[in-house]
Amino acid sequence: MKRELQGKYVTISTVGEAAQAFIPSPLPPTPDIDWSLELRERFEKAYLALGRMDSISSLLPDTDVFLYAYVRKEAVLSSMIEGTQSSLSDLLLYELKAQPGVPLDDVEEVSNYVAALEQGLRRLEEGLPISLRLLKEVHAVLLSGGRGSTQQPGELRQSQNWIGGRRPGNALFVPPPADEIANALSDLEKFIHDQHHRTPTLLKAALAHVQFETIHPFLDGNGRLGRLLITLILVAEGVLKQPLLYLSLYFKTHRQEYYDRLNQVRLDGDWEAWLLFFADAVEQTASDAVDTAKQLVELSERNAGVIQQQGRYAGTLGQIHSAVVRKPVATAAWIKQETGLAPATIQSGLQRLESLGILQELTGKQRDRVYGYDEYITILNRGNELL
Secondary structure, eight states: OOOSOSEEEEEEEETTEEEEEEEEOOSSOSSOOOOOHHHHHHHHHHHHHHHHHHTGGGTOSOHHHHHHHHHHHHHHHHHHHTTOOOOHHHHHHHHTTOOOSSOHHHHHHHHHHHHHHHHHHHHHHTTOOSSHHHHHHHHHHHTSSGGGGGSOTTSOOSSOOOBSSSSGGGOSBOOOOGGGHHHHHHHHHHHHTTSSSOOOHHHHHHHHHHHHHHHOOSSSOHHHHHHHHHHHHHHHTTSOSSOOOOOHHHHHHTHHHHHHHHHHHHHHOOHHHHHHHHHHHHHHHHHHHHHHHHHHHHHHHHHHHHHHTSGGGHHHHHHHHHHHHHSSEEEHHHHHHHHOOOHHHHHHHHHHHHHTTSOEEOSOOSSSOEEEOHHHHHHHHTTGGGO
């Protein structure tokens, strides 16, 4: 459905030239969303997929184990979109304080994403609502190190930015001037808090994501924070018990359509086209999370069966296997901390698990070795090759 321009253009002057910056109208859209039969059906499918994903705990012996790995997968994906070259294995090595094989700034940025999400969830649990204060806190953690540390972490931008192009005059999109950001974010906060009327949660997350990306309120990190906002809204309003919905892979693999849909909203007010795209993204991503969980459970059970056949070694190998399921890149020292097994017992156990093809040694060193649960990581990484 096409509407009038969903905001207004203002002339700005920056870096020596004039450009047209766009200030979005407050949400919700006017006129209201046209809930066609197709759009209703797509949202119903998305909600059903979210329900299946939220019941993932029934598939898993330990949901926290899956959450640990899945959050880190998303951190890698979301950061890849912004140009980092870090992998899931690099991040896990970094968290072990082992030497990663990529530039430190890259893996540090990915680690910051994990910390930023954890900060947002912790503050929600403490009772802080989704607000400008929360977004600024999360942003401060997101850009606390790496290349983003010079881009005013936790502070709204005081200068003009633009998206695409080498200068504002040939940019694909120019967000609002800095002096309009506070008002635009205040309106967004009111919408999220249902101050004028109640908006269903999934619809709210879809609309709020576009509005945040349009405002582009920070010098850097807007894409990552805008994607985190979707998950934070769903968790804050109880649609998700665990933060398991991450749309980065879908947005990246359908990036041209993603950008087209955002521009259609800004230029033509076609929110419905965006919502159809968003509903498909949610359905597929949620379904993929369930499939991933099933595959990881099957892998763990299959390897546990192999271990049970190892006679008198089965008990020790089972303890080590349980540890690496919790952290699929691990050192002997970390396993000792987790299991209490003697170092010599751990070393012989790791070698036996390596000979069984369950673990792989990653460093090639004789000392300070690092072992990876390679097939576990491979399952988590499925889809990343598209990036």
